[in-house]
Amino acid sequence: PRNKNIKVYVNDGLYPRDEAKVSVFDSSVQGGDAVWEGLRVYPEGIVCLDKHLTRLHESAKTLAFTDIPSKAEIKKAIQMTLDANGMDNETHIRLTLTRGEKITSGMDPRLNQSGSCLIVLAEWKPLVYDNNSGIKVLSTSQRRNAPQYLDSKIHHNNLLNNIIAKIQANVAGKDAGLMLDDRSFVAELNGSNLFMVKNGKIYTPYAHACLPGITRSTVIELCKKSNIEIHEQDITLSQLYNADGVFATGTMGELTPVVEIDGREIPKGDSLQRKMLQLFSRNIRSYCETLA
Numbered sequence: 001p002r003n004k005n006i007k008v009y010v011n012d013g014l015y016p017r018d019e020a021k022v023s024v025f026d027s028s029v030q031g032g033d034a035v036w037e038g039l040r041v042y043p044e045g046i047v048c049l050d051k052h053l054t055r056l057h058e059s060a061k062t063l064a065f066t067d068i069p070s071k072a073e074i075k076k077a078i079q080m081t082l083d084a085n086g087m088d089n090e091t092h093i094r095l096t097l098t099r100g101e102k103i104t105s106g107m108d109p110r111l112n113q114s115g116s117c118l119i120v121l122a123e124w125k126p127l128v129y130d131n132n133s134g135i136k137v138l139s140t141s142q143r144r145n146a147p148q149y150l151d152s153k154i155h156h157n158n159l160l161n162n163i164i165a166k167i168q169a170n171v172a173g174k175d176a177g178l179m180l181d182d183r184s185f186v187a188e189l190n191g192s193n194l195f196m197v198k199n200g201k202i203y204t205p206y207a208h209a210c211l212p213g214i215t216r217s218t219v220i221e222l223c224k225k226s227n228i229e230i231h232e233q234d235i236t237l238s239q240l241y242n243a244d245g246v247f248a249t250g251t252m253g254e255l256t257p258v259v260e261i262d263g264r265e266i267p268k269g270d271s272l273q274r275k276m277l278q279l280f281s282r283n284i285r286s287y288c289e290t291l292a
C-alpha cells in the first residue's frame with residue numbers, strides 16, 4: 001500500500017504509478033534488450049552512485065544503445081523522482097535504460113528509431129532477506145553465463161538464467177539459487193555475489209562469470225584498507241561447504257550471512273566474518289554521494 005501513489009520517471013517525465021508504462025514495442029518487451037542498476041538511498045546520499053552510473057553507461061555502450069542520457073541527465077531524473085515522491089532518506093531505486101521503442105515487433109536494433117528510454121523507479125522496499133538469521137541456498141543446475149556466451153560485465157535485463165536458478169531454489173524451499181560457472185566453479189547467487197571466510201582470510205570468485213558487483217568491490221576495498229587478506233580465486237562447492245563463513249553481497253541486501261548450502265550447515269559466528277560485517281555497516285554511508 002505504501003507504494004501505491006508513487007510517481008515513476010519514464011523517458012521524459014513523471015507519471016503516476018498506474019500510468020507509468022513503456023510501449024509493447026519497447027526493446028525490453030521485444031527482447032529483454034535493456035540494462036539496469038539497483039541503487040540504495042540513505043539520508044547521506046546514494047551509495048556508490050557514480051560507479052552505478054558508469055556501469056549503466058558501459059553496459060549501454062557495449063550494447064550500442066543510442067541517445068544514452070548523460071550522468072547529469074540521469075541524476076536530474078533521479079532528483080525529480082525523489083522530490084516528486086518526497087523521498088529524502090531511505091529508499092530503493094531501480095534505474096532501467098531500454099534501447100527504446102521499435103517501429104514494429106522484432107529484435108533487430110535497427111527497428112529502434114527513438115533512442116533509449118530511461119526509467120527511474122524509486123520505491124520503498126523491505127529487504128528481501130533477514131540479515132540476522134541469514135539465508136539458505138541451493139546450488140542449481142543453471143549455469144551463470146560465461147564471457148564467451150554473454151559477458152557478465154553487462155548488467156542487462158536478460159535475467160532468465162537467474163530466474164530459473166531462483167525457481168529451483170524456491171521449489172526446494174531455499175532463499176536463493178547458487179550458480180556455478182561453465183567450469184563448475186562457484187559464480188554467484190541469483191542476485192548477489194558470494195564471499196567465503198577460511199582460516200582468517202577472505203575469498204571471492206574471480207569476476208569471470210559473476211557480475212562485478214559494486215558491493216563486491218567495496219568489500220574488497222575495505223579489506224585492503226583494513227589489512228584483511230582477501231583473494232579472488234576459483235572456488236569449488238566443496239570449499240564453500242567447508243568454509244568458516246560465507247556471505248552474499250549486493251547493493252540492497254548489503255552483507256548477508258549464508259547459513260546453509262545444499263543442506264550443509266555453514267557457521268555464522270566466525271570472528272573475521274563478524275568483523276567484516278561490522279566494518280561494512282560502519283563504513284557504507286561514507287560511500288554515499290549526493291546528487292548535486
Ligand code: PMP
Pocket residue numbers: 038162188189190191192193210211212213214215216249250251252
Ligand atoms: N549479482 C547479480 C546477478 C545481481 O543482479 C546483483 C545486483 N544487481 C549483484 C550480483 C550485486 O551487485 P551490486 O553489488 O552491484 O548491487
